[in-house]
Amino acid sequence: MSYREHLPETEGYPRAAIAINAVIAIAVTALILWWASEFAVFYENLFRIQPVAEGANAGVGSDWTSGNQIAWLDFLIAITHAADVLMGVFILFMMFLHWGAFRRLAARMRQPGDSGSSAVAADGGRVDDEASAGTDGDTAADGGERA
């Protein structure tokens, strides 16, 4: 008997869709990388001196200099630095927020080695410790449920 008989039928993803999409994904990736590396046929060009650049700084290494002065690329990098700082500060805030919340939640839990709730009630049931009885006095006096 499989353990699955005890478990719920949950709506997952159809197997066929997973298989077909996995194959398509690998094919698309191969295609993208093939396209990307297609550019790399003449790799040796990368290291050639290109003294034929035009403009005031024409000469050996001029393409390096002119490429180093592309304003929109500089701006793109600056924007990304700014995004890093903004997101970094935000992530640090979330980090401290969760750290603090976790400490508060941990304080509510039974502390390690706390033996209070291992007592057995007369009817054999387990005695719930003060936690479920409501230490903050929120159980209604008439035994009814709190609102």
Add this chain to the structure above:
Amino acid sequence: MTQLDHGKFSKMTTTFHTLLALDVFVLFFSGYSLMFNDELWWMVGLMGGASGVSAVHRVAGGGLLALIVFWMLMMVTTDTGRGNFREILPSKGDFDAFIQDVQFLLGNVDERHPNARQFAGGTADEIPLLTYIGKGVVFIFAAELTLLSISGVLIWSKTGVISLLATKTAAAAFVTFHGLLGVIMLMGVIFHIFEHGFHPALYPVEVKAFIPRSMIPEEHDDSTEGTGIERLELAPSWNMASTVVGAMAVIGIVSVLLGSLFDEGYPVPRELAIGGGPTDVLLTVGINMGVFVLLLGLVLQMYGNLLRVRWQKQLEQEASEPTAAADGGRVESDD
């Protein structure tokens, strides 16, 4: 409908999460050992030097592309995927949850908002599929992974970008852009590891990400009010572990952020910058702490998968041994 507040992801999603995490960890280890090579020199050596690191990064990058394309196809082509997409759209409740979390931290409210609860103790109707942080993670990581994939493909072959932009320095700019973009993801993942590994009720790992909902019973006794967190016993090591890893995560996030600001890649400087001095020692220690938290995340996610395997074995065992009590009642498990 009652449903446990954990184990809500399908098997496809949990498997995908594991594969994505493994792939992204490898991308982080290889990519940032290149970007922060003065601080993570040992990692460069470990992966076989500069050429070894780039080879590892390319293989993992190809894997990431395949995973992303697969996920997008699943979200678009299946009913479940389209249905889940509606679940992750941000709502007003998510904003309220954020505000309430701040109030909870300050002690002004006693409970976290349902949209913030990782350990919920409610029915599925009350507790959304993802917390507000979970939704944020999905959106930010999706945007990041898209931009990283595009910039990554562009710099796949440097001569490719050069033929588009005509200079070597422009190619260097794209490499820098790719690395700086990943810093957000890197900091986010460090936080993600802390958030899901060090919740006091779920420490050391939140199994929701690893045990699919098909392996979780639908019914459970839920007679108590509230979240029921008061009935759980805190793990003895939680205090120490959460403090140490929390500190390491904060130091790691700050260090990679500072490192990304110092390690300028574009415009390419005229002089070679020689590092050294006490500030670099601090930065080296800090960045290595961040990387240690990543490594811990890798270990914890393997542990999550180990728990899934054990859970499945236990279910199989229980199914083969009838556990009805003598009086025909149900036998309660002893946890």
